[in-house]
Amino acid sequence: MTEQQVLRQSIAMVFVVAAAGIGFGLASGSASIVFDGIYSLTDAVMTSVALLVSSLITQSLSERRQARLVQHFTMGFWHLEPIVLGLNGMLLTGAAIYALVMAVGSLMSGGRELDFGRAIIYALIVVAVAVTMAWRNHRANKTIGSNFVALDVKGWTMSAALTGALLAAFVFGWAIQGTALDHWPPYIDPAILAAVCLVMIPLPIPVIRQAFADILLITPADMKAHVDDVARRARDRHGFLDHRAYVARVGRGRQIELYFIVPAGQPPRALEEWDAIRDEIGDELGGESADRWLTIAFTTDPEWAD
Template sequence: MSSGSRRSGFRPDTEAGALRLSIAATVVVSALGIGFGLLSGSFSIVFDGVYSLVDGVMTSVALLVANLIAASTAAGAGGRRLVQRFTMGFWHLEPMVLGVNGLLLTGAAVYAFITAIGVLLSGGRALNFDQAIVYAVLTLSICLGMGLLGLRTNRRLKSDFVALDAKGWLMSGAITASLLVAFVVGVAVEGTELAWISPYIDPTVLALVCLVIIPIPIATIRRALADILLITPADLKAQVDDVARAIVAQYGFVDHRAYVARVGRGRQIELAFIVPAGAPPRPLEDWDRLRDEIGAHIGHDTPDRWLTIVFTTDVEWAD
């Protein structure tokens, strides 16, 4: 691989490039968190670093899945080999990764909340606020920068992976911002009559922020479960039914059956048209042209659309 292609691998204008850049930034944030956490004696900072590390691992898995999907739908020998081994594609992996990622993010926030409550009940924790503030400022800058970059990039990419990654960065930024506020207030009350609250500031703010961010990944988890369970998306089903009913009326068919599912970025559509028994035979080319017409009406003809159209006189084959 040339140096130019290596540099282009971290460009955020592609899904893979955005995820690679996120992974690199996550490694930096994780190292900062664990290092400064140990130096300052802050469990919250250590947790923030470990949280970033877990998020980075899941982003690496998301990148792997994104590359597999792109490779399996691409032309060339590599894509053909993947299709031969995985004829149904890799779309089913995407909601699995999104669901696990969302659960881990929520679980991490729940764990942080429980930890914060435990620290509060045990009398708080003394910190080196100067080192903690340096960490919080550096990490907050990286988190906000990566989160905003991901949101801006995803306006064009429209990738669930990049969207969840950007959400993860903003969640990390919220946690870090709460820590920064706690550390600044801790420095401000040192040597005053309010110094007794200093050990309680960090866990209190962290607990409040966790309550806010815990629900954030729930929408992603819900959609991932719907994709894994192959729950029929109502909007796609309605669109396909409208197209099929128009074709039935136009060509004098008896009825149709439509089966649709959304699996990650993939759209799986199976259409069966019931043709009147004894209808005049047609050349296969006519049926192929009709399939092309139906596919054009349905739209979204991309490598991520799986469309099957059959014609039969036997209702049992359609059901």
């Protein structure tokens, strides 16, 4: 199964869950279920954008290089991936913050009445769907290795945890009706919504942090150390004076530019020899794939490398 197939199926199921959440939430009077539906809808829209970006990246690396859109993005579409991931994380965090404010307001105003029967039915269905999708997509991503699918798995996992908490709260509210705790049920829905939001607000932060690191082209320390180690060995082996390494990770893409300072006045070499050195360095760097952008240049003038 490909990345695009997993994301398409996930999008379709998320839209179904979102529609069910909004419908059940309005019917039962539960703001937490409505939030669950809106949260799922936001996730579905962003997953759709992720699918588009994934398709663009795949297209740019295929034989369809003459497509008009690809000609306008000759450096590829890798930079779109962290933008989408970061925007997705910020939207989900923003939605949770807004829901938290609404939940606190509802608690302060006396809570709200809730049809626990409909709410429990909804929660049972969504927990089953979310757990199934998270397990299925996680298995598929062991082969695919996609950041987008990994984020989608995290979204389904979060949805299962969220709805599981709602289910427990709804069952508790239903159970205490007609007892000495009968005055508590109106507060259960906003209280569980507030608790869930407090848990969910920080969850996308690691994704947002990594996305901004990619957008800002912050050099990964481990990746830079590996490139410098390979370059130093090549420099010593071929008698070069020095090297400059420029490294960045942009989404799934790895961009590496290596410049070697060659002593002036050396006898000329055939281009095939320089290409052989490039192949040798590329092999030592490892990880050769369509997602690696590798440039290796040789010059006697350090200004060309700085």
